[in-house]
Amino acid sequence: xxxxxxxxxxxxxxxxxxxxxxxxxxxxxxxxxxxxxxxxxxxxxxxxxxxxxxxxxxxxxxxxxxxxxxxxxxxxxxxxxxxxxxxxxxxxxxxxxxxxxxxxxxxxxxxxxxxxxxxxxxxxxxxxxxxxxxxxxxxxxxxxxxxxxxxxxxxxxxxxxxxxxxxxxxxxxxxxxxxxxxxxxxxxxxxxxxxxxxxxxxxxxxxxxxxxxxxxxxxxxxxxxxxxxxxxxxxxxxxxxxxxxxxxxxxxxxxxxxxxxxxxxxxxxxxxxxxxxxxxxxxxxxxxxxxxxxxxxxxxxxxxxxxxxxxxxxxxxxxxxxxxxxxxxxxxxxxxxxxxxxxxxxxxxxxxxxxxxxxxxxxxxxxxxxxxxxxxxxxxxxxxxxxxxxxx
Numbered sequence: 400x401x402x403x404x405x406x407x408x409x410x411x412x413x414x415x416x417x418x419x420x421x422x423x424x425x426x427x428x429x430x431x432x433x434x435x436x437x438x439x440x441x442x443x444x445x446x447x448x449x450x451x452x453x454x455x456x457x458x459x460x461x462x463x464x465x466x467x468x469x470x471x472x473x474x475x476x477x478x479x480x481x482x483x484x485x486x487x488x489x490x491x492x493x494x495x496x497x498x499x500x501x502x503x504x505x506x507x508x509x510x511x512x513x514x515x516x517x518x519x520x521x522x523x524x525x526x527x528x529x530x531x532x533x534x535x536x537x538x539x540x541x542x543x544x545x546x547x548x549x550x551x552x553x554x555x556x557x558x559x560x561x562x563x564x565x566x567x568x569x570x571x572x573x574x575x576x577x578x579x580x581x582x583x584x585x586x587x588x589x590x591x592x593x594x595x596x597x598x599x600x601x602x603x604x605x606x607x608x609x610x611x612x613x614x615x616x617x618x619x620x621x622x623x624x625x626x627x628x629x630x631x632x633x634x635x636x637x638x639x640x641x642x643x644x645x646x647x648x649x650x651x652x653x654x655x656x657x658x659x660x661x662x663x664x665x666x667x668x669x670x671x672x673x674x675x676x677x678x679x680x681x682x683x684x685x686x687x688x689x690x691x692x693x694x695x696x697x698x699x700x701x702x703x704x705x706x707x708x709x710x711x712x713x714x715x716x717x718x719x720x721x722x723x724x725x726x727x728x729x730x731x732x733x734x735x736x737x738x739x740x741x742x743x744x745x746x747x748x749x750x751x752x753x754x755x756x757x758x759x760x761x762x763x764x765x766x767x768x769x770x771x772x773x774x775x776x777x778x779x780x781x782x783x784x785x786x787x788x789x790x791x
Contacts (some may be wrong), residue, residue: 416440419448419688420451426452428450443470445466452514458477459595466656473646477586485668548570554567571765639668661682667680671695
C-alpha cells in the first residue's frame with residue numbers, strides 16, 4: 400500500500416482509531432465530511448474508519464464510510480436500515496424510452512396484502528413479510544432512491560460480465576430503495592432512549608436490524624416485479640443485490656456501513672446519476688478499507704444548493720430528459736432539481752479511485768433509459784394537451 404499516496408493517509412484521531420480516505424487529490428471532499436470522520440473516530444471503542452471516494456457529510460455521521468468498532472452505534476447505520484441497490488435482468492422488445500416511461504406503474508402507491516392480493520408482484524414473496532411490516536411495501540421512497548430501466552453499455556471485463564450473464568445492450572432494472580418506515584422506527588425508538596449512544600442490548604438491536612435488511616431486499620424485489628409486469632416482462636431474480644446501510648458482526652466487533660457497499664468478493668452496482676452511467680464492479684476490498692467500496696457518485700451539493708443553482712440554470716423540462724437521452728419520471732419539481740446530475744460528483748472519478756486503490760474491478764456500465772423517482776400524475780394531461788395541439 401505504500402506506493403498509494405492519493406490521500407489514503409491516516410488522519411488525526413483519538414488513539415487507537417485510525418481513518419483512511421480512499422480518494423485522489425483531484426477528488427473533492429467537503430471539509431465537514433472529514434470533520435465527521437474525526438468525530439466518529441473519537442467515539443469509545445472505535446477501531447478504524449474507512450472513507451470512500453464518494454464521502455460527503457450526513458446527519459451526524461459521514462455518508463460513504465465503513466466504520467469498525469468494538470461498540471455498536473445504531474446512529475452510524477442511520478434510519479434507512481437495509482437500503483441497497485439490486486440489478487435485475489429484463490427482456491423487452493424495442494425499448495423506446497418515451498413509450499416505456501408512460502407504462503411505469505405508480506410506485507408511490509403501496510401494495511396492500513389484502514386489497515392488492517391479486518397483484519402478480521406478490522409472486523416474488525416467499526414466506527412471511529419481515530417484521531410483519533406491511534406499510535410502504537412496493538414503494539420507492541424519496542431522496543436519492545429510484546427504479547431505473549437501463550441498458551448495458553461498455554463491457555469493461557468480459558470474464559466477469561459473462562459470469563453475470565451480461566452482454567452489451569442487454570436490459571436491466573436497477574432498484575435503489577431501503578426499509579422505508581421500518582428502519583426509521585427502529586432508529587427512532589433507540590434515539591428516544593439513548594440518543595447517539597451505543598445500543599444497550601446489541602443482540603436485540605441486531606434482531607430488529609436484520610428484519611429491516613430482509614424487508615429492504617423484499618421491497619426491491621417487489622418494485623422490480625411491479626415494473627417488469629407493467630412493461631410486459633416476467634420478473635427475474637437479481638444478479639446483484641447489496642445493502643449499503645447496515646452493521647455486521649465481524650472479527651469480534653461491529654462493522655457499520657453508511658453509504659458503503661460490502662466489498663469483500665461481492666458484485667456491486669455503484670450508482671452514477673440520472674444523466675450519467677452507473678458501474679457494475681467486482682469488489683475485492685480488504686481490511687484497510689473495512690472490506691467496503693463506494694455506493695454511488697456521492698453528493699457534491701446540499702439539496703438546498705442544488706435547488707437554488709438548478710433553478711438558475713435549468714427548466715423542469717430540461718431535467719426530465721438527461722444528457723444521455725434518458726427520461727426521468729418525477730412529478731415533484733423540487734426533487735428534480737435536488738437530484739439533478741450536477742448535484743453529484745463525477746462517477747468516473749469515484750470508479751478511478753477505487754481502481755487505483757485496488758478495491759474494485761469495473762465490469763460494465765449501465766446507461767439509463769427511464770428513471771422513476773416519484774409518480775408524475777400530470778404527465779397524462781400534458782400528453783393529452785400535446786395531442787390536442789397536434790390536431791389543430
